[in-house]
């Protein structure tokens with residue numbers, strides 16, 4: 001499987017990244033340092049995660065110690081719960097930029113919040129910030145096909161990535177096909193189903209047959225689907241384990257057996273439900 005995926009804007013996205021949701025701010029410096037040490041080349045952050053200052057500091061420390069910043073993709077997302085005005089987007093972005101350094105590699109709209117009816121305006125602001133050289137690539141998160149169609153119809157600018165909940169119980173096959181048709185990368189959050197899918201007996205059987213852990217089998221499944229994913233762990237041995245997925249290949253039968261696990265069960269929120 002490729003280690004990076006091509007983006008519509010000519011850049012690339014590491015297929016495997018490190019997710020920072022729910023990593024407590026006081027643990028973040030050590031966890032990010034361990035992830036960079038292990039070889040992760042993407043760290044997925046967001047304003048909402050409350051740990052961006054610590055992420056920025058950990059990245060700066062690693063760069064001071066010799067890490068090539070250009071080998072790293074740092075991402076953030078606009079939360080927009082209080083306001084989605086242009087000023088709110090700019091203020092929120094500026095805070096992330098101050099924490100992470102400029103330019104931000106990938107900046108996304110965290111949720112479409114469709115009831116607000118403002119995500120197209122927010123998108124226009126991201127396009128403008130990219131034009132100002134403050135964001136390299138712009139994307140979305142938790143968007144449905146319908147939301148993305150609106151962005152394309154009304155602005156002509158296609159997001160390079162849509163980060164959505166996906167794991168073997170929620171494979172998102174239709175959304176993935178829509179993304180593929182438009183050249184959008186599917187990046188999975190909660191790729192291990194918040195660890196619950198790790199206990200699935202089919203996953204256990206497939207993992208054992210390949211001599212790998214359930215987490216490794218699931219991550220390999222994401223990559224063989226052609227998508228990106230951002231597993232997280234606060235344990236250094238697990239975050240190293242999750243990066244070590246090149247030594248085996250799931251067969252067509254394995255992929256079919258995992259496809260049969262679809263229940264549609266979410267561990268998180270539906271895109272239409274967050275206001």
Ligand code: A2P
Pocket residue numbers: 019189190191192193194195198213215216230231232233234235238239241242
């Ligand atoms: P921990 O941080 O204690 O290691 P997801 O990325 O789907 O949200 O899942 C994250 C959850 O899965 C976390 O609770 C994390 O726990 C756990 N996890 C991550 N990697 C592994 C692994 N290799 N083996 C077991 N549990 C893991």
